[in-house]
Amino acid sequence: MRFIRGASSKSLGVSPIIATLLLIAIAVVAAVILYAFVSGLVTGFTKGGPSTLVTGNGEMAVPGSTDMAGVLTVNIRNGGSQSISDISAVCTDPPFSTVNCGGLIFDYNGNPIATSGAPTTLLPVNQLGTGVAGVTASSLPGFTAGTSYQVELYVTFVGGSTQIILISVPSTS
8 A cells, every 4th residue: 555645544525426416416406496486487477467468559639739738548458367457647748737647537338447446347358448638738838749748557457466558659730
């Protein structure tokens, strides 16, 4: 038996077999955690999670080329998986004089959809709701035909989840 000076007869490291088993165990645990995370997200999106298929569009009629008043029309289509229980609109883009878009109230088949929590009609899946309101400008020159204005829709679903939809509303004369 040959001895090397300074070397110990006992090895202090982990054997290659145990190291390999530890690496396999760590990989299996990581795969299980990743699978649980991904399958939980997929289930949440397909079974009652917030809908990302709600879309909106609109237009604003401005008498003449510029005016202090206009008529705002906004449409919302519920292409999601849950009925909509509440819709509120916010007009923060100047020159709107109020943030509630002139009291924009949406309806479905002639019945109002809940606005600010008032118990009314639900907007079912795959249906269209429409809101029309007269709006005023807060300062001159007012609304200008050919300009787009921002409207935010805050949508609440029957399950309690919410979605914010940003709409660029073009104006026409």
